[in-house]
Amino acid sequence: MSHHQLDARRLLCPMPVIRTQNKVNELKPGDVLEVICTDPGALNDIPAWCRINGHKVLETKKKNNEVIVVIQVNHS
Amino acid sequence: MAKAVSLISGGLDSLLATRVVMDQGVHVEGINFFTGFCVEGHTHAIRKRHEDRPKRNNALWVAETLGIKLHIIDIVDEYKNILLNPKHGYGANMNPCLDCKIFMVHKAQEWIEKNGFDFIITGEVVGQRPMSQRKDTMPVVARESGAADRLLRPLCAKNLPATLAEREGWIKREAMHDFSGRNRKPQMALAAHYGFVDYASPAGGCCFLTDENYSKKLVDLWQARGKRDYEMDDIMLLKVGRHIRPRPHFKLIVGREEGENNFLQGYAKIYTSLKTTSHPGPLVLLDGVANDDDLLLAARITARFSQGKSAEKVIVETRRDNGEEKILEVAPLPPSELKEEWHV
Numbered sequence: 022m023s024h025h026q027l028d029a030r031r032l033l034c035p036m037p038v039i040r041t042q043n044k045v046n047e048l049k050p051g052d053v054l055e056v057i058c059t060d061p062g063a064l065n066d067i068p069a070w071c072r073i074n075g076h077k078v079l080e081t082k083k084k085n086n087e088v089i090v091v092i093q094v095n096h097s
Numbered sequence: 098m099a100k101a102v103s104l105i106s107g108g109l110d111s112l113l114a115t116r117v118v119m120d121q122g123v124h125v126e127g128i129n130f131f132t133g134f135c136v137e138g139h140t141h142a143i144r145k146r147h148e149d150r151p152k153r154n155n156a157l158w159v160a161e162t163l164g165i166k167l168h169i170i171d172i173v174d175e176y177k178n179i180l181l182n183p184k185h186g187y188g189a190n191m192n193p194c195l196d197c198k199i200f201m202v203h204k205a206q207e208w209i210e211k212n213g214f215d216f217i218i219t220g221e222v223v224g225q226r227p228m229s230q231r232k233d234t235m236p237v238v239a240r241e242s243g244a245a246d247r248l249l250r251p252l253c254a255k256n257l258p259a260t261l262a263e264r265e266g267w268i269k270r271e272a273m274h275d276f277s278g279r280n281r282k283p284q285m286a287l288a289a290h291y292g293f294v295d296y297a298s299p300a301g302g303c304c305f306l307t308d309e310n311y312s313k314k315l316v317d318l319w320q321a322r323g324k325r326d327y328e329m330d331d332i333m334l335l336k337v338g339r340h341i342r343p344r345p346h347f348k349l350i351v352g353r354e355e356g357e358n359n360f361l362q363g364y365a366k367i368y369t370s371l372k373t374t375s376h377p378g379p380l381v382l383l384d385g386v387a388n389d390d391d392l393l394l395a396a397r398i399t400a401r402f403s404q405g406k407s408a409e410k411v412i413v414e415t416r417r418d419n420g421e422e423k424i425l426e427v428a429p430l431p432p433s434e435l436k437e438e439w440h441v
């Protein structure tokens with residue numbers, strides 16, 4: 022299990038979701054990915070994408086103007 | 098079990114078409130293409146006044162409602178060629194719908210080949226859209242995309258010749274529909290039958306290119322630059338603010354509210370920008386080239402859209418794209434001098 026980060030700042034939805042998807046596809050089950058965004062829409066869209074595709078959202082948080090979503094990969 | 102991929106736009110038709118096929122016991126996954134012009138997301142993300150409405154991505158919502166996976170594919174770069182050189186031309190505005198559909202189905206065909214799926218589903222309905230969904234153009238989509246009879250349109254399949262999915266017995270003809278034309282009642286009835294509520298119903302089309310004002314701004318951009326081309330930043334900025342072209346070689350993008358001003362702020366270092374400091378006012382970006390006279394005119398227009406519009410003098414802070422800063426004291430441009438034809 023390894024920890025990864027994805028900088029999706031300044032991208033507007035659905036780009037943060039697309040970047041998350043493409044990154045997750047490179048990772049192994051159990052890996053953790055932390056996505057940092059500035060579009061607050063990502064707070065809804067990335068968890069929705071995770072629910073659909075079976076990945077687990079470990080944490081969502083807002084810090085200053087940034088939105089952070091932490092995901093655990095689960096390729097089913 | 099047969100496997101199909103469904104083109105999910107986020108609208109009602111693809112939601113229904115997918116469900117019809119799922120009911121036949123086919124394994125379905127969704128695919129959604131991002132061209133950069135999609136109505137989804139952006140404007141809601143930008144404009145503050147939409148903040149009260151929970152923002153959602155409709156394609157993701159459809160996939161979640163159906164309980165299927167969704168693959169979102171970025172086709173921004175490849176789409177440029179479709180929009181700039183559509184073999185079948187444009188619709189009422191700058192929408193190259195027929196070429197666009199052919200391209201998306203072609204990408205879906207590539208995807209099913211790579212992933213070992215059997216056929217492709219779309220929510221198309223004969224006669225529903227003036228360009229891409231006509232009786233004579235629907236076979237063109239199947240043929241030119243290379244999908245041929247791997248393309249299934251469950252909402253109107255009863256009006257069309259049988260395709261592979263039917264012949265192989267993966268899906269029964271009786272289970273499909275015979276919708277046609279622009280009447281939306283059958284779709285709404287089917288949605289009610291499935292208990293789908295709260296679905297999106299975008300007017301016109303799935304992208305900004307069907308919008309007359311957006312198309313005008315795009316054509317204006319090409320004319321001003323003397324070439325038909327665009328970058329992602331251009332197409333994003335066309336969605337935001339008031340666009341005013343007082344001279345052929347530059348235009349101004351004037352934020353209309355706080356959300357737009359914040360969004361434009363992200364571009365303030367790449368473009369020449371203007372902002373009133375003596376009075377509250379919008380952030381203005383200048384796209385193009387401007388000499389000192391042009392900058393002065395831009396400052397007067399900026400003042401015109403500020404709360405100092407009736408003041409004698411307004412102070413405008415200007416910052417050129419090369420970093421050069423200048424403070425100007427100007428008289429706001431009177432309404433009579435702000436020509437109607439400057440509005441793009």
Ligand code: SF4
Binds near residue numbers: 192198305
């Ligand atoms: S409305 Fe836009 S996205 Fe939809 S088919 Fe036409 S060009 Fe393509």
